[in-house]
Amino acid sequence: xxxxxxxxxxxxxxxxxxxxxxxxxxxxxxxxxxxxxxxxxxxxxxxxxxxxxxxxxxxxxxxxxxxxxxxxxxxxxxxxxxxxxxxxxxxxxxxxxxxxxxxxxxxxxxxxxxxxxxxxxxxxxxxxxxxxxxxxxxxxxxxxxxxxxxxxxxxxxxxxxxxxxxxxxxxxxxxxxxxxxxxxxxxxxxxxxxxxxxxxxxxxxxxxxxxxxxxxx
Amino acid sequence: xxxxxxxxxxxxxxxxxxxxxxxxxxxxxxxxxxxxxxxxxxxxxxxxxxxxxxxxxxxxxxxxxxxxxxxxxxxxxxxxxxxxxxxxxxxxxxxxxxxxxxxxxxxxxxxxxxxxxxxxxxxxxxxxxxxxxxxxxxxxxxxxxxxxxxxxxxxxxxxxxxxxxxxxxxxxxxxxxxxx
Numbered sequence: 001x002x003x004x005x006x007x008x009x010x011x012x013x014x015x016x017x018x019x020x021x022x023x024x025x026x027x028x029x030x031x032x033x034x035x036x037x038x039x040x041x042x043x044x045x046x047x048x049x050x051x052x053x054x055x056x057x058x059x060x061x062x063x064x065x066x067x068x069x070x071x072x073x074x075x076x077x078x079x080x081x082x083x084x085x086x087x088x089x090x091x092x093x094x095x096x097x098x099x100x101x102x103x104x105x106x107x108x109x110x111x112x113x114x115x116x117x118x119x120x121x122x123x124x125x126x127x128x129x130x131x132x133x134x135x136x137x138x139x140x141x142x143x144x145x146x147x148x149x150x151x152x153x154x155x156x157x158x159x160x161x162x163x164x165x166x167x168x169x170x171x172x173x174x175x176x177x178x179x180x181x182x183x184x185x186x187x188x189x190x191x192x193x194x195x196x197x198x199x200x201x202x203x204x205x206x207x208x209x210x211x212x213x214x215x216x217x
Numbered sequence: 218x219x220x221x222x223x224x225x226x227x228x229x230x231x232x233x234x235x236x237x238x239x240x241x242x243x244x245x246x247x248x249x250x251x252x253x254x255x256x257x258x259x260x261x262x263x264x265x266x267x268x269x270x271x272x273x274x275x276x277x278x279x280x281x282x283x284x285x286x287x288x289x290x291x292x293x294x295x296x297x298x299x300x301x302x303x304x305x306x307x308x309x310x311x312x313x314x315x316x317x318x319x320x321x322x323x324x325x326x327x328x329x330x331x332x333x334x335x336x337x338x339x340x341x342x343x344x345x346x347x348x349x350x351x352x353x354x355x356x357x358x359x360x361x362x363x364x365x366x367x368x369x370x371x372x373x374x375x376x377x378x379x380x381x382x383x384x385x386x387x388x389x390x391x392x393x394x395x396x397x
Contacts, residue, residue, distance in 0.1 A: 013394060018338065022335075028261060029243055032268075033236065
């Protein structure tokens with residue numbers, strides 16, 4: 001049996017000296033709260049945009065129609081329950097597909113711009129650019145959390161790579177002279193063919209009608 | 218107003234109650250995130266993500282355990298998953314660095330206690346490090362750690378003991394400091 005009090009002197013010393021390990025500063029409560037509010041607002045915007053509501057409604061009508069059709073063909077089978085499940089899934093997938101297309105377009109624009117900025121002398125990113133990257137990072141995480149993402153095996157690894165790239169960009173210090181770090185991020189993107197995969201990616205949701213997204217390239 | 222009333226008001230859509238609940242717990246969440254991440258930007262990201270998830274999923278909080286226990290389960294999940302992803306990315310960078318530094322040998326200066334301590338704690342296996350940071354540095358009980366990490370209390374105690382044993386070996390050069 002393990003005795004956790006093998007050397008009280010060492011443990012006492014350890015507790016004392018480790019208080020400096022990654023010692024946190026004062027909690028930036030208001031800054032974090034403000035960012036959370038912004039992130040949640042943008043999530044609500046994604047969920048409630050009128051064209052998105054129409055897309056969801058259209059998909060729901062389509063699936064209800066299919067469900068009713070199947071039910072009327074075979075009333076004795078338990079197809080009603082299946083139709084309800086299918087409707088929920090299709091509704092999620094339609095919302096996900098629309099949001100994914102818009103998100104992918106914005107991310108492609110941002111990363112292409114990042115590559116262009118990296119090529120310029122100075123090695124500094126515009127604070128607004130970093131703020132956009134942070135917004136997209138939040139969206140990436142929300143999309144990764146979506147149940148529809150788990151059903152999309154093609155997009156999931158791309159989202160994970162994009163999360164890492166965007167996290168790196170948002171962590172770049174604001175001062176100039178960061179060209180080396182920017183080059184490293186570009187090398188990482190090249191190694192994983194992130195931009196190429198991003199340009200060719202379309203959400204793999206079988207059976208849904210492609211929807212033209214706002215801002216798509 | 219007690220916490221269960223506060224939670225009920227948050228569920229009813231009261232944004233002031235949401236802020237009050239955030240204020241009551243944010244320090245502990247941020248402190249843990251910072252201790253584990255060692256980086257302010259990451260700690261802020263993890264803290265924000267923790268609260269966004271917590272507020273989104275508050276409907277599934279049944280009140281069987283304390284709200285803080287439930288929140289710390291989310292915190293540790295968010296932080297540990299986030300750190301794994303960052304580690305993956307940094308490893309890629311390190312691979313690039315290694316490729317560029319082939320043939321360049323650097324003499325490393327003998328680190329002081331603080332640097333050695335940081336290196337030793339960072340070098341612990343993830344489970345040991347998490348339990349050590351939560352218990353010995355942030356003062357969580359083994360019951361709280363067990364609930365947050367989804368492990369038995371005994372597992373938490375065993376991991377702490379092993380973490381301390383590893384640190385004792387790694388810091389053997391400083392034995393004079395604690396044997397006094």
